[in-house]
Amino acid sequence: MSDHPSPxxxxxxxxxxxxxxxxxEQAVADKxxxxxxYKLLPLVLLFTFSGLIFxxxxxxxxxxxxxxxxxxxxxxxxxxxxxSVKMDPVVYGKxxxxxxxxxxxxxxxxGVPGTFPPLAGSEWINGSEERIVRILENGxxxxxxVKGMNFGTVPMPAVGAGGANWSDDKIAAVLTYVRQAFGNxxxxxxxxxxxxxHAKIGAHAEWSPEELLKLP
Amino acid sequence: xTQVTSNALSESDTSSRWPLSLxxxxxLKWLVLAGVLSVISTIQLHTPSxxxxxxxxxxxxxxxxxxxxxxxxxxxxxxxxxxxxxxGRLGGAPLRGLGLLTAGTxxxxxxxxxxxxxxxxxxxxxxxxxQMPAYVxxxxxxxxxxxxxxxxLAWTGRRQRxxxxxxxxxxxxxxxxxxxxxxxxxxxxxxxxxxxGQAVVAVWFGQNLLSLWLIPIALAAxxxxxxxLTGRTIANYDFAPHGFWALLFFGAWTGTxxxxxxxxxxxxxxxxxxxxxxxxxxxxxxxxxxxxxxCGDKRDIALRFVSFGLVAxxxxxIFDAIFAFxxxxxxxxxTYFPMAQxxxxxxxxxxxxxxxxxxxxxxxxxxxxxxxxxxxxxxFRLMVLGxxxxxVSLGMAGWTQGHALLDAKLxxxxxxxxxxxxLLAATAGEAILLxxxxxxxxxxxxxxxxxxxxxxxxxxxxxxxxxx
Numbered sequence: 001m002s003d004h005p006s007p008x009x010x011x012x013x014x015x016x017x018x019x020x021x022x023x024x025e026q027a028v029a030d031k032x033x034x035x036x037x038y039k040l041l042p043l044v045l046l047f048t049f050s051g052l053i054f055x056x057x058x059x060x061x062x063x064x065x066x067x068x069x070x071x072x073x074x075x076x077x078x079x080x081x082x083x084s085v086k087m088d089p090v091v092y093g094k095x096x097x098x099x100x101x102x103x104x105x106x107x108x109x110x111g112v113p114g115t116f117p118p119l120a121g122s123e124w125i126n127g128s129e130e131r132i133v134r135i136l137e138n139g140x141x142x143x144x145x146v147k148g149m150n151f152g153t154v155p156m157p158a159v160g161a162g163g164a165n166w167s168d169d170k171i172a173a174v175l176t177y178v179r180q181a182f183g184n185x186x187x188x189x190x191x192x193x194x195x196x197x198h199a200k201i202g203a204h205a206e207w208s209p210e211e212l213l214k215l216p
Numbered sequence: 217x218t219q220v221t222s223n224a225l226s227e228s229d230t231s232s233r234w235p236l237s238l239x240x241x242x243x244l245k246w247l248v249l250a251g252v253l254s255v256i257s258t259i260q261l262h263t264p265s266x267x268x269x270x271x272x273x274x275x276x277x278x279x280x281x282x283x284x285x286x287x288x289x290x291x292x293x294x295x296x297x298x299x300x301x302x303x304g305r306l307g308g309a310p311l312r313g314l315g316l317l318t319a320g321t322x323x324x325x326x327x328x329x330x331x332x333x334x335x336x337x338x339x340x341x342x343x344x345x346x347q348m349p350a351y352v353x354x355x356x357x358x359x360x361x362x363x364x365x366x367x368x369l370a371w372t373g374r375r376q377r378x379x380x381x382x383x384x385x386x387x388x389x390x391x392x393x394x395x396x397x398x399x400x401x402x403x404x405x406x407x408x409x410x411x412x413g414q415a416v417v418a419v420w421f422g423q424n425l426l427s428l429w430l431i432p433i434a435l436a437a438x439x440x441x442x443x444x445l446t447g448r449t450i451a452n453y454d455f456a457p458h459g460f461w462a463l464l465f466f467g468a469w470t471g472t473x474x475x476x477x478x479x480x481x482x483x484x485x486x487x488x489x490x491x492x493x494x495x496x497x498x499x500x501x502x503x504x505x506x507x508x509x510x511c512g513d514k515r516d517i518a519l520r521f522v523s524f525g526l527v528a529x530x531x532x533x534i535f536d537a538i539f540a541f542x543x544x545x546x547x548x549x550x551t552y553f554p555m556a557q558x559x560x561x562x563x564x565x566x567x568x569x570x571x572x573x574x575x576x577x578x579x580x581x582x583x584x585x586x587x588x589x590x591x592x593x594x595x596f597r598l599m600v601l602g603x604x605x606x607x608v609s610l611g612m613a614g615w616t617q618g619h620a621l622l623d624a625k626l627x628x629x630x631x632x633x634x635x636x637x638x639l640l641a642a643t644a645g646e647a648i649l650l651x652x653x654x655x656x657x658x659x660x661x662x663x664x665x666x667x668x669x670x671x672x673x674x675x676x677x678x679x680x681x682x683x684x
Contacts (some may be wrong), residue, residue: 015447015449017306017308018376020306020443020444020449021306021380022376022378024443024449024453025449027454028456028457028544040333042455044498044502045455045458048500049458052496052497055493056490056493059486060483060486060490063417063485063486063542064482065481065482065483065491069481071481072479072480072481074482074483074485074486104444182475
């Protein structure tokens with residue numbers, strides 16, 4: 001053929017479209033292998049593909065961070081990075097307070113006279129950490145005096161394992177928040193302290209005020 | 217008078233002549249415009265003050281414009297013409313729905329023109345390959361449906377049950393584009409996904425526009441032209457389906473390799489790297505199937521375009537795989553190097569393969585030979601020279617720039633100065649490519665003019681002039 005790509009009629013070498021389809025259909029048709037011929041190419045391609053898949057799979061295993069969405073460095077492994085974020089316990093505690101405690105103790109922390117004791121200025125809240133941690137872990141039942149007023153008609157449900165199932169860090173956070181809100185000025189309750197008390201008491205029914213008052 | 221005989225000019229070719237010519241004319245017009253804007257935007261890389269006073273032609277806009285014109289103007293229009301022609305040929309019947317095709321072509325090109333004006337006015341979205349503003353894309357999607365209809369009808373109404381690799385690639389491209397395009401529109405412009413999800417969708421779209429839309433059309437042309445021009449069936453054709461599915465299945469995952477080191481979970485770029493590697497299997501099969509191109513007549517110009525395109529495609533695939541790896545990606549990321557890779561894929565592979573098809577089909581739909589073999593040779597040489605110069609100089613610019621950027625002691629100005637010679641060379645390369653496009657366009661309009669004379673005027677002189 002010349003420089004021109006134009007077709008040359010009658011050129012024996014060119015395939016018509018029909019011949020093109022037919023010839024290639026023949027090429028992929030299943031043929032009986034009468035001569036028992038051995039073809040190397042399919043095997044080579046199979047090995048090539050398997051090799052690529054093997055290499056790719058290994059590479060993916062090494063550098064994918066086990067498909068952990070929090071891993072941004074492909075050389076890191078999930079357990080080697082601590083991606084947890086420490087929140088300010090006061091902010092966290094406020095969120096927790098507003099999700100549960102607020103229902104009875106009110107946004108003001110003043111409670112409802114005669115039914116729900118106040119947290120603002122309460123000698124219990126600002127007193128022994130030992131006692132309030134136990135109240136949150138297991139609940140409180142029985143007559144109780146807060147700021148000279150009597151309560152106890154409605155028991156305080158457990159917030160820890162027996163009730164709302166809050167973890168120790170949540171209990172520490174909400175106590176820390178309450179002890180500095182509503183005009184209270186007591187220090188924070190650490191998570192370590194809550195864990196320590198939790199381990200000491202184990203599973204326990206609701207506490208009564210008398211039991212708690214014996215504690216330091 | 218050689219052309220208007222026997223199987224050279226089938227009924228299917230003559231009936232689709234005007235709609236396909238319209239697509240090709242539109243494509244060539246955009247190609248020249250894309251060339252002009254490429255030259256401008258490349259000049260601005262080394263001389264930032266060039267046209268800086270004209271807000272319509274500042275670098276951010278010329279870059280977005282040339283990229284959009286090249287993809288949606290040139291590559292899309294010429295790809296439609298080639299894909300539809302191939303499906304019509306292999307369907308064994310004249311294309312149906314040509315009225316829809318013409319209407320679709322008109323609206324597609326009006327939509328692109330409108331989108332370009334919007335970009336020039338500063339409305340670009342900033343998403344690579346999806347720069348036109350959100351309100352333009354739905355029009356293009358509807359126009360696309362009209363354009364693709366004849367291709368789908370030719371496929372579903374084909375005369376023979378047997379199918380050929382060309383048909384798989386062309387039909388896959390016709391069906392995959394609306395999926396990619398509509399998904400990207402919704403997830404990036406309509407109801408944008410949040411945070412880094414946008415970056416992931418953007419690279420997915422950008423890569424697949426190439427791997428799942430343009431490249432399949434180019435490969436459809438290559439699978440058709442190689443046996444046609446060499447007169448032999450495809451070698452090891454029984455493996456062709458594996459090559460096809462390897463591209464479709466793994467090719468869709470390769471885009472995220474560009475996010476390496478980015479603020480995305482590590483597995484996303486790693487997945488892209490692995491997919492880029494496994495796609496090499498597709499390249500092996502394509503090389504195996506189309507190696508017959510080297511045995512063909514070297515003087516056949518369509519075959520020369522296809523040969524160059526295939527070699528560029530294979531080299532591009534290998535380079536993609538090598539430079540996907542962290543060690544190299546860290547150097548070449550955010551440099552001119554990815555631009556060189558894109559140039560190699562869009563011009564070296566896609567344009568060359570598709571131009572081979574254009575040189576083959578234009579005489580068949582017009583019924584006339586190309587007026588001048590000299591112009592064809594000139595176009596080929598300019599294209600080869602322009603592509604090599606642009607790709608090599610951008611690649612070298614990117615490589616030196618990448619190493620320099622990793623050295624904290626070098627100032628940014630010093631790095632910019634060190635890449636300047638390469639960028640000047642790249643500008644020259646772009647200018648050569650533009651010249652080549654002009655030669656092709658002039659030649660194509662000469663062919664159309666001759667064909668027009670032979671249809672409407674006294675036919676004899678034109679036909680004699682064209683006979684060779």
